[in-house]
Amino acid sequence: MSKTVLLTAGGTGGHLFPAQALASELSRRGWTVELATDERADKYGTEFPARKVHIIASATIRGRNPIALAKTAFQLLFGTLQARKVIKALQPDVVAGFGGYPTFPPMYAARLTNTPSILHEANAVMGRANKLLAKGVSAIATSVPIEDLPSDLSSKLVETGNPVRDAVLDAAELDFTPPGSGGPLKLLVFGGSQGARFFSDLVPPAVAELSDEQRKRIKIVQQCRPEDMERVQKAYQDLGVEAECAPFFTDLPQRIAQAHLVVCRSGASSVSELSVLGRPSILVPLPGAIDQDQAANAKVLEKVGGAWPIRQVDLHPSRLAKELIRFMDAPEMLEAAAKAAKTVAKPDAVKRLADLVESVAQNKGVRP
16 A cells, blocks of 8 residues: 655755655655645746645744744744645655755644654754754654754664755766866856855856966856846856856756866755765855854865865955866866765665655654
8 A cells, every 4th residue: 555755845956856856766665745845846846756746834934023923923833734734634654854944834733643754954954944843753864963963862863864866866877087188177156046146256257367278178067047147158258268057957967977176055965966976066155054054064075075165255266266277287186076075975865764764654653
């Protein structure tokens, strides 16, 4: 008899991609998969391998304004009632959450209905929503060791790794080949909706500081916000640099696999995919994050020599230009970093997480 899982994830790729990977694996195992998320996930909904996508009301806790907090509380309460109705109708064997405030209503509704539940924490620092939910779940799956975790949660932890999509595992079959002497250096730049503006302001002037001969070697693929596309493309055109720019790449795993060097943020999914694909990177943690989770994520690759984290405040065009020249002159550094990144990869993370889901469901929420 088919079992049913309700997955819930915030409406960004960092939360949805691991959920998508688990959905694919559980579907292969004969499970029925449904997804609860917020309205931001619409652009991913058609690709998500779920029987049905439930849009649940949610809100993020920001600031201390009493009126704003009251509105947030109302939205979360309304979302919890919505999610409770979905759970009552669906009767899932287990609910699995992947972080972000849109997971709060479904995960709390699972607790109210005594439905077995699992939290997955992708980052090296537990997110605020997951912290609020952690005590009420059956198990907590982690990608890497968690910093500053309360001791009373340690018995619930299972280090599964961060699931990557099937497209990442397929692209991982492509071996890394370092740039040849005098040959092209393929640079991939992406930053998600929160980071692309910074890179649009950073990379073109950095490339402008290279010599004519060095610029001829650079081949760029860069994610840009739609409003930045024209100016970035024109900058590269004026410099005579071969560049492909787009607001979003549906084949990003293949793009990463084809790159010699990646410049990006250090969100959990990016770090996991870089390790599974085995590609060297300059990581720029998103500044201003309350928990500095991206800085902690970047350390995972930095410790093994698989990436070079640079704080945004320190990464000006001249600094990036120097880094590019350094790698052009010493491509063996890129090759060594690519191999190092693979040493922390967990390509079987999705299987480990699916095993945990099945175990929790089979034992009705009691860890065996």
